[in-house]
Amino acid sequence: MLRTFPKGGIHPPENKLTSSKPIKRLPPPNVVYVPISQHIGIPAEIVVDRKDKVEVGQVIAKSGGFVSSNIHAPVAGTVTKLDMIIDTRGYKQQCIVIRTDQKNESNFQDADLPLIAEISLEPEEILRRISDFGIVGLGGATFPSHVKLNIKKDRKLDCLIINGVECEPYLTADHRLMLEKGEEIMVGIRILMHALHVERAIIGIENNKRDAIENFKKLAAGDPGIQIAALKVKYPQGGEKQLVRALLKREVPKNGLPLDVGVVVHNVGTIFAIYQAVQHNRPLMERVVTVTGKKLGDPSNFWVKIGTPISELIEAVGGIPEDTRKIVSGGPMMGKALKSMDVPVTKGTSGILVISEDEASRGTPKNCIRCGECVDVCPMGLEPHLLMNLSEKGMYEKAAQEDIMTCIECGSCSYVCPSHRPLLDYIRFGKTIAKQLESNKG
Amino acid sequence: MSDQPIIVSASPHVHSDRTSKKLMYDVVIALVPAFLVSLYVFGFNALIVTTAAVISCLLFEYLIQKYLMKTEVTIGDGSALITGILLAFNLPAGIPVWMVVVGSLVAIGVAKLSFGGIGYNIFNPALVGRVFLLVSFPVQMTLWPTAVENNTSIVDAVTGATTLGLIKEGVQFGETISSLSASIPSAQEMFLGITSGSLGEMSALALILGGVFLIARKVISWHIPVTVLASIAVMTGVFWWIDPEHYANPLIHVLSGGAILGAFYMATDLVTSPVTKKGMVIFALGIGVITVVIRLFGSYPEGISFAILIMNAFVPLINSYFKPRRFGSRIKAKIM
Numbered sequence: 001m002l003r004t005f006p007k008g009g010i011h012p013p014e015n016k017l018t019s020s021k022p023i024k025r026l027p028p029p030n031v032v033y034v035p036i037s038q039h040i041g042i043p044a045e046i047v048v049d050r051k052d053k054v055e056v057g058q059v060i061a062k063s064g065g066f067v068s069s070n071i072h073a074p075v076a077g078t079v080t081k082l083d084m085i086i087d088t089r090g091y092k093q094q095c096i097v098i099r100t101d102q103k104n105e106s107n108f109q110d111a112d113l114p115l116i117a118e119i120s121l122e123p124e125e126i127l128r129r130i131s132d133f134g135i136v137g138l139g140g141a142t143f144p145s146h147v148k149l150n151i152k153k154d155r156k157l158d159c160l161i162i163n164g165v166e167c168e169p170y171l172t173a174d175h176r177l178m179l180e181k182g183e184e185i186m187v188g189i190r191i192l193m194h195a196l197h198v199e200r201a202i203i204g205i206e207n208n209k210r211d212a213i214e215n216f217k218k219l220a221a222g223d224p225g226i227q228i229a230a231l232k233v234k235y236p237q238g239g240e241k242q243l244v245r246a247l248l249k250r251e252v253p254k255n256g257l258p259l260d261v262g263v264v265v266h267n268v269g270t271i272f273a274i275y276q277a278v279q280h281n282r283p284l285m286e287r288v289v290t291v292t293g294k295k296l297g298d299p300s301n302f303w304v305k306i307g308t309p310i311s312e313l314i315e316a317v318g319g320i321p322e323d324t325r326k327i328v329s330g331g332p333m334m335g336k337a338l339k340s341m342d343v344p345v346t347k348g349t350s351g352i353l354v355i356s357e358d359e360a361s362r363g364t365p366k367n368c369i370r371c372g373e374c375v376d377v378c379p380m381g382l383e384p385h386l387l388m389n390l391s392e393k394g395m396y397e398k399a400a401q402e403d404i405m406t407c408i409e410c411g412s413c414s415y416v417c418p419s420h421r422p423l424l425d426y427i428r429f430g431k432t433i434a435k436q437l438e439s440n441k442g
Numbered sequence: 443m444s445d446q447p448i449i450v451s452a453s454p455h456v457h458s459d460r461t462s463k464k465l466m467y468d469v470v471i472a473l474v475p476a477f478l479v480s481l482y483v484f485g486f487n488a489l490i491v492t493t494a495a496v497i498s499c500l501l502f503e504y505l506i507q508k509y510l511m512k513t514e515v516t517i518g519d520g521s522a523l524i525t526g527i528l529l530a531f532n533l534p535a536g537i538p539v540w541m542v543v544v545g546s547l548v549a550i551g552v553a554k555l556s557f558g559g560i561g562y563n564i565f566n567p568a569l570v571g572r573v574f575l576l577v578s579f580p581v582q583m584t585l586w587p588t589a590v591e592n593n594t595s596i597v598d599a600v601t602g603a604t605t606l607g608l609i610k611e612g613v614q615f616g617e618t619i620s621s622l623s624a625s626i627p628s629a630q631e632m633f634l635g636i637t638s639g640s641l642g643e644m645s646a647l648a649l650i651l652g653g654v655f656l657i658a659r660k661v662i663s664w665h666i667p668v669t670v671l672a673s674i675a676v677m678t679g680v681f682w683w684i685d686p687e688h689y690a691n692p693l694i695h696v697l698s699g700g701a702i703l704g705a706f707y708m709a710t711d712l713v714t715s716p717v718t719k720k721g722m723v724i725f726a727l728g729i730g731v732i733t734v735v736i737r738l739f740g741s742y743p744e745g746i747s748f749a750i751l752i753m754n755a756f757v758p759l760i761n762s763y764f765k766p767r768r769f770g771s772r773i774k775a776k777i778m
Contacts, residue, residue: 007766007767007769010458012456012458013456090450169456241769241770245769251769251770252770253770253771254768254769254770254771255770256770324448325448325449326448326449326450326451326455327448328453328455330453332453332454332455332456333453333454333455333456334453334454335453335455336453337448337449337450337451337452337453337455338448338450339448339450353455355455359455359456360449360455361449362451362457363457363461366462366519366560366561367559367560367561367562368561369462369465369560369561369712369713370561370712370713370715370717371462371465371712371717372712372716372717372718373460375717375718375766378766379769380768380769380770381766381767381768381769381771382766382768383717383765383766385717403768406768406769406770409453411453411454414454414457415454415456415457415458416458416460418460418461418462418464418465419461419462419561420457420461422452424452424453424454425452428452
């Protein structure tokens with residue numbers, strides 16, 4: 001029996017077009033645009049100025065507080081501008097524009113570093129490197145990793161969970177990474193187990209990635225502390241709370257964190273970044289991005305330097321198809337639709353999805369027929385139809401009583417609604433207002 | 443890229459291919475076997491009554507939406523079509539056409555559109571139409587043509603009581619179930635549909651076939667039909683066990699009357715039934731119990747229409763009491 005979370009969830013067509021395509025490395029772009037807020041928390045503070053020469057991996061924006069992160073130069077070159085841009089989330093923010101020095105050899109050095117398996121550092125030093133080298137959650141949430149790993153002594157922690165679920169349709173970045181960098185990820189897991197003093201780690205992978213499961217089973221053969229768990233394919237299993245429930249049958253309390261049930265969850269991409277930071281002193285400057293879409297010439301997985309414009313990635317897969325109507329940063333379920341392609345890849349960009357005419361249009365919303373589908377699929381046990389109704393009518397306090405704030409915005413309700421009702425749109429709106437009301441009160 | 447602007451909408455960016463229209467037409471497909479049985483049993487009359495109900499339901503919806511409410515016309519969504527078919531299924535095959543038209547007006551105009559149209563109605567429209575006709579024209583509404591061998595004959599002349607009617611009347615006049623047994627159709631006859639009753643409630647087999655199709659297509663879940671039928675069976679079973687001479691056995695109760703039609707097609711109406719599975723079970727239990735109470739102790743031989751309508755009224759209450767369990771509500775969150 002494959003493990004999974006018991007309540008709710010959906011299984012949209014997987015469309016993993018790129019799962020058998022090795023990760024390719026693109027030549028460094030001529031110009032990179034590095035935003036200062038690529039993580040949840042306080043934006044980083046710019047520490048370079050126009051005309052400054054920067055080296056690969058140099059800190060160009062310094063962490064602005066505890067819940068913040070350093071940002072490093074992804075290429076060697078010259079800072080040409082400190083500009084404002086629209087980021088993948090649609091917000092305007094500052095960014096550092098660097099012109100790549102195409103003559104600088106460090107821009108072309110092979111980043112496939114030799115494996116260093118031996119862990120020689122003390123936990124404090126490990127955590128320091130994770131913090132210094134700008135590691136954030138690469139699964140999409142971009143929460144600074146050092147904050148997640150800074151665990152008070154009195155908290156009980158007995159299990160590290162590695163999220164290799166990648167439940168979003170289309171995306172294969174984590175899948176490829178698990179196949180190609182399995183050994184490094186294993187070392188990364190051991191580093192974290194050492195740093196957190198835990199004896200047990202579980203890698204959760206959905207069963208549509210059999211090869212990755214086999215790969216890890218082989219690699220973890222001599223290590224009783226690291227288990228590999230095959231999971232039933234079900235969205236949103238990559239959600240922290242769903243994954244913890246699926247693997248350990250522990251339910252993270254409402255408004256709580258996995259740590260409340262003795263668990264810390266990290267994405268496989270983050271683990272690889274941690275490996276590189278700790279073993280190779282290498283900051284987070286690039287990540288794997290799946291560039292995909294049914295009409296694209298050659299959908300692919302790429303190692304992409306942070307700050308690379310999305311237009312260049314789309315160029316690399318054969319250009320934008322004629323009937324493109326939507327460009328999404330992330331997967332089809334939770335990704336953000338972009339207004340233009342002049343947006344740079346950031347630490348949280350797991351994929352670029354190009355959607356054509358026939359898939360992009362939403363159906364016209366009809367009356368709710370109270371079929372209860374949305375209630376059935378909600379993994380948080382909410383009643384989306386009710387929450388939408390309350391938001392629509394402006395009854396935000398009642399919506400808060402009905403636990404609107406616990407919605408994880410997975411979109412399963414909107415996905416299944418046979419009347420094409422924009423459930424999640426209204427729930428998001430209701431959440432925003434309910435939050436404001438709450439903070440006004442407090 | 444094309445000249446058309448790109449769309450910037452919020453996630454999710456994909457959608458399942460299920461639509462309410464498809465759900466509705468699945469219900470229509472599920473009703474086909476039962477309709478074929480009615481055609482076989484009642485011949486031309488079944489066709490006339492069903493056609494009259496469907497056309498008048500669609501027409502009233504069109505006219506009222508277009509000229510009275512001045513809103514979008516929704517006759518294409520399949521719901522008025524289902525109301526028409528189900529109303530016809532709940533009428534005797536020999537009923538005058540003008541009554542069918544009146545019933546359709548009540549179903550669509552009063553029960554559905556006056557509440558705001560699809561999704562907003564509290565009561566099952568077809569049942570409101572039927573019950574309106576039953577209390578307004580009690581004679582015509584209980585004139586049951588019996589099954590005839592020749593399916594082209596005009597059946598108005600041959601009328602008989604329904605199984606439940608026979609039992610109710612017989613027991614009231616001091617007869618026992620065993621003395622009535624000669625005139626009660628066998629379980630096999632009721633299962634196949636060689637009996638008398640409303641147009642669409644003839645064959646348990648055909649109705650269950652469609653019901654299983656709906657469950658397999660996930661249009662309805664098993665919770666309501668199974669609970670309704672099981673509660674009818676258990677409750678009538680208890681009475682039958684106490685006094686088999688005055689109470690018919692559970693098999694007769696489940697197979698006769700509108701039990702199966704009601705359980706699979708009327709009680710499961712998405713709009714007028716609860717949204718959670720827990721709520722569905724409570725709702726269905728209520729239907730089963732009220733049906734049996736009316737059948738055994740009420741003045742009508744059959745009570746499932748009333749039972750469903752009564753429980754329809756409780757749906758908002760059930761929805762607010764039987765909520766899904768919230769994720770993470772088992773334990774209180776520790777504050778960091």
